Amino acid sequence: MLHAPIVQPLPDGLEAETLAVRAGQARSPFGEHAEAMYLTSSFVFENAAQAAARFADTEDGNVYARFSNPTTRMFEARLAALEGAEDCIATASGMSAILALCLAHLKAGEHVVASNGLFGATSQLFNNVLSRCGIATTTVEATDLAAWNAAIRPETRLFFLETPTNPLTAIVDVAALSRLAREHGILLAVDNSFCSPILQKPLRLGADVSVYSATKYLDGQGRVLGGAVCGAKSLTDEVFRFLRTAGPTLSAFNAWVLLKGLETLKLRIEAQSANACALAKWLEADAKVARVYYPGLASHPQHALALRQQTMGGGIVGFEVKGGRKEAWRVIDACRLISITANLGDVKTTITHPASTTHGRLTPEARAAAGISESLLRLSIGLEAPRDILRDLTRGLHRKTNSGLKPRP
Numbered sequence: 001m002l003h004a005p006i007v008q009p010l011p012d013g014l015e016a017e018t019l020a021v022r023a024g025q026a027r028s029p030f031g032e033h034a035e036a037m038y039l040t041s042s043f044v045f046e047n048a049a050q051a052a053a054r055f056a057d058t059e060d061g062n063v064y065a066r067f068s069n070p071t072t073r074m075f076e077a078r079l080a081a082l083e084g085a086e087d088c089i090a091t092a093s094g095m096s097a098i099l100a101l102c103l104a105h106l107k108a109g110e111h112v113v114a115s116n117g118l119f120g121a122t123s124q125l126f127n128n129v130l131s132r133c134g135i136a137t138t139t140v141e142a143t144d145l146a147a148w149n150a151a152i153r154p155e156t157r158l159f160f161l162e163t164p165t166n167p168l169t170a171i172v173d174v175a176a177l178s179r180l181a182r183e184h185g186i187l188l189a190v191d192n193s194f195c196s197p198i199l200q201k202p203l204r205l206g207a208d209v210s211v212y213s214a215t216k217y218l219d220g221q222g223r224v225l226g227g228a229v230c231g232a233k234s235l236t237d238e239v240f241r242f243l244r245t246a247g248p249t250l251s252a253f254n255a256w257v258l259l260k261g262l263e264t265l266k267l268r269i270e271a272q273s274a275n276a277c278a279l280a281k282w283l284e285a286d287a288k289v290a291r292v293y294y295p296g297l298a299s300h301p302q303h304a305l306a307l308r309q310q311t312m313g314g315g316i317v318g319f320e321v322k323g324g325r326k327e328a329w330r331v332i333d334a335c336r337l338i339s340i341t342a343n344l345g346d347v348k349t350t351i352t353h354p355a356s357t358t359h360g361r362l363t364p365e366a367r368a369a370a371g372i373s374e375s376l377l378r379l380s381i382g383l384e385a386p387r388d389i390l391r392d393l394t395r396g397l398h399r400k401t402n403s404g405l406k407p408r409p
């Protein structure tokens with residue numbers, strides 16, 4: 001089974017900052033201070049009897065890196081501590097975390113209710129992949145509790161959602177939805193990639209499972225792909241069994257990078273949230289901006305719910321320019337600092353035009369229904385000085401020329 005290395009015992013009641021740098025660390029007999037990276041595909045046994053016991057699961061211990069690795073286990077233990085979860089299982093990417101969750105807990109004939117506006121590949125997974133395995137999905141308006149209720153069938157097994165949604169930052173009431181899910185014996189899974197356990201703890205709000213694309217804020221520095229599933233051990237054990245058989249395990253190298261990412265997560269995401277909040281306010285006051293979507297703004301229709309559920313607004317800001325695609329693209333093309341990429345959660349600020357990138361494959365009708373207009377831009381705010389980010393954005397908004405600036409390479 002899952003081998004837990006000899007984890008350093010810690011005092012009770014530690015806060016997030018402390019857990020982020022201390023939780024889950026296992027020291028080898030060499031006494032290394034930093035967490036060691038165990039780059040090995042397999043593990044050896046003392047003798048034939050031990051090999052037999054490890055394979056029979058009657059003795060804890062590492063066997064093969066598809067099953068477990070001490071570095072990966074340290075990352076899992078640290079994230080579980082931050083999340084307040086009994087256990088956590090790491091995966092090769094965010095998508096493999098969602099796939100593993102679904103294939104570990106669902107079977108043909110069962111049904112999922114999912115929020116609209118999910119990450120594109122997640123929608124594809126539900127609608128084009130799991131559907132072929134006999135697992136049907138109904139998509140509902142994320143914030144409409146009555147719609148979730150109406151979509152429940154006798155065979156509904158999973159509720160799946162993201163909050164805040166991407167890129168319009170709608171907030172789903174996790175506590176309310178968890179009561180509905182519990183009433184019907186349905187598992188509630190929240191993709192918490194946008195908030196991380198620092199800003200939002202889905203399990204505390206009543207969700208059963210918190211899933212991550214660790215690629216985003218947990219790494220936060222654009223280096224590796226990773227994912228994780230956090231929850232009660234009875235739920236994560238099933239995910240572990242699926243991974244061990246199917247193989248989308250997190251590599252030890254990526255686990256080590258993510259362990260280091262967790263150490264600075266709180267500092268980063270709180271600073272990014274504060275920067276995003278400042279930017280959102282500036283944009284809201286700009287005459288060339290038609291609308292700003294940010295949960296930390298008093299004008300956000302669900303500001304009160306956001307404050308109850310999250311400690312801060314997060315690093316993602318959506319805004320509509322006055323005009324259409326031409327005006328939106330002009331803002332992007334005038335940026336000299338902000339990276340033009342659909343990735344998010346990085347310490348470098350990024351900008352994207354959802355209608356022609358992440359949501360480009362939708363029909364115009366589906367895009368309109370999802371509220372993705374041609375004038376919408378999405379920012380993922382990084383750690384640059386907020387005034388420098390603003391100056392980069394206002395250049396295109398106010399048609400300033402780039403005199404004196406070299407063109408983007």
Ligand SMILES: *Cc1c(COP(=O)(O)O)cnc(C)c1O
Pocket residue numbers: 093094095096119121122162191193194212213214215216225226227
């Ligand atoms: C990026 C992302 C995913 C997918 O994660 P990968 O690590 O790219 O596989 C899933 N959910 C959300 C909310 C994401 O932003």
